[in-house]
Amino acid sequence: MELACSRRVLRKRRPLTISRGTSSETENLFVEVRHGSTVGLGEMAPIGYGQAQTAAGAEAELVALAGALAGLEPFSLYAVEQAALAAGVCSAARAALNMACWDWVGRRVGQPVWRLIGVSGRTAPTSVTVGINPPDRVRELVCELFAEVGPGVSLKLKLGSPEGVEADKASFEAARESLPPGATIRVDANGGWSDSDAPAMLRWLAERGCDYAEQPVAFDDAGALECLRERPLPVYLDESVKDSSDVPKVAPFCDGVNIKLMKCGGISEALRIVHTARAHRLRTMIGCFSESSLSIAAAAQLSELIDAIDLDSHLNLVDDPFCGLEMANGCLVCSAGPGLGVLPR
Incomplete structure (x- = not known):
C-alpha cells in the first residue's frame, strides 16, 4: 500500500x-x-x-x-x-x-463501512455546540443554530469560563431560555471546574434539567476525579479517556465515556472502547475535534453502538472539502455508498 x-x-x-x-x-x-x-x-x-x-x-x-x-x-x-x-x-x-x-x-x-462493522447505519440525533460567550451572545447563537439545523438536535453548551461558575450559570440560563420547545441541553466544562466547584455545579445543573455534563474536572489531575464518585447528574469523561485501556481506570467516576477517533487512533480502537465501556456498564458518546465531513462520516459509522452523538464540527466550516454526509430530523444520515460514503467536492 x-x-x-x-x-x-x-x-x-x-x-x-x-x-x-x-x-x-x-x-x-x-x-x-x-x-x-x-x-x-x-x-x-x-x-x-x-x-x-x-x-x-x-x-x-x-x-x-x-x-x-x-x-x-x-x-x-x-x-x-x-x-x-x-x-x-x-x-x-x-x-x-x-x-x-x-x-x-x-x-x-x-459496501459501506457501517455494514462491514455489522450495524444498520442509523444514528440518533446529534447535538450542536455553542461555545463560552456572554449571555446575550449565547441567546443569539442558540437561535441562529436551531434556525440553521432545524428541529431534532440538542444543544451542547460549553462551560468552564475563566470568569468562574457564576458566569457559567448565567450562560446556562440564557441558553435554556432560548431553546425551542422540546429541545434539551447538556454541558461540557472541558475540565474547567475545580474539584470543589464541580459537585455544586452538577447539583445546580441537575435541578435545572440538564441532560448530562462532560469532563467537569481536569483530565491531568487524577485526584480531582474523586469528587465525581457521587453524582447527581450523569457525567461523561472525555479528555480523561484516550483509548480502551483508560476505561477501567475511570469507570468509578463516570456514567459514560466520550470516544473521539483522533484521541483513540481510529475506528478499530473506537470499537474496542465501545465493548470495554459496555463491559463496565458505562454509556458511550462519540464526539469530534475540528473535523470535516470526512472524519465525521467515519465516526458516524459507529452511531448505532453509541448512546449520545456529538458530531457537528463540519456544520461550522466555511468550506467543507467533502460532501455526501446528509442530515435529517437532527440525525446524520450515513450513505449507503461504499466506504465512508463521502467524496471530495
Missing part, C-alpha cells in the same frame, strides 16, 4: 471558545491510502491539549512510516494499526490512517 498526504486549513464560520481558549481555524491533514486501483481517504485533526498533535507532525510521522507499510495491504487493518503503534505515530495520525484503510476496504468490496 502507498500513502499520500496533504494539509489544508479549515476555517470556522463561528470561532469556538472553550475553557482552554478560542479557535477560528485549524490545519488538518488528509491522507490517501492507495493499493491497486482503489483509494481510501482519511483525516487527521489537531489536538491542542496534553501532548499537542499537529498536522505537520502527523505528516512527518506517516511519511516515515510509509516504508513499513509498503508490504501490507489495507485489508490488514490490525497489522497496519500495530505498525503505526510500534513506530510511535500519534493517535490523530493513526486515526487518519485507520479510517483511510476502512474506507479502502469498503470501496474495494463495494
Whole structure:
C-alpha cells in the first residue's frame, strides 16, 4: 500500500471558545491510502491539549512510516494499526490512517463501512455546540443554530469560563431560555471546574434539567476525579479517556465515556472502547475535534453502538472539502455508498 498526504486549513464560520481558549481555524491533514486501483481517504485533526498533535507532525510521522507499510495491504487493518503503534505515530495520525484503510476496504468490496462493522447505519440525533460567550451572545447563537439545523438536535453548551461558575450559570440560563420547545441541553466544562466547584455545579445543573455534563474536572489531575464518585447528574469523561485501556481506570467516576477517533487512533480502537465501556456498564458518546465531513462520516459509522452523538464540527466550516454526509430530523444520515460514503467536492 502507498500513502499520500496533504494539509489544508479549515476555517470556522463561528470561532469556538472553550475553557482552554478560542479557535477560528485549524490545519488538518488528509491522507490517501492507495493499493491497486482503489483509494481510501482519511483525516487527521489537531489536538491542542496534553501532548499537542499537529498536522505537520502527523505528516512527518506517516511519511516515515510509509516504508513499513509498503508490504501490507489495507485489508490488514490490525497489522497496519500495530505498525503505526510500534513506530510511535500519534493517535490523530493513526486515526487518519485507520479510517483511510476502512474506507479502502469498503470501496474495494463495494459496501459501506457501517455494514462491514455489522450495524444498520442509523444514528440518533446529534447535538450542536455553542461555545463560552456572554449571555446575550449565547441567546443569539442558540437561535441562529436551531434556525440553521432545524428541529431534532440538542444543544451542547460549553462551560468552564475563566470568569468562574457564576458566569457559567448565567450562560446556562440564557441558553435554556432560548431553546425551542422540546429541545434539551447538556454541558461540557472541558475540565474547567475545580474539584470543589464541580459537585455544586452538577447539583445546580441537575435541578435545572440538564441532560448530562462532560469532563467537569481536569483530565491531568487524577485526584480531582474523586469528587465525581457521587453524582447527581450523569457525567461523561472525555479528555480523561484516550483509548480502551483508560476505561477501567475511570469507570468509578463516570456514567459514560466520550470516544473521539483522533484521541483513540481510529475506528478499530473506537470499537474496542465501545465493548470495554459496555463491559463496565458505562454509556458511550462519540464526539469530534475540528473535523470535516470526512472524519465525521467515519465516526458516524459507529452511531448505532453509541448512546449520545456529538458530531457537528463540519456544520461550522466555511468550506467543507467533502460532501455526501446528509442530515435529517437532527440525525446524520450515513450513505449507503461504499466506504465512508463521502467524496471530495
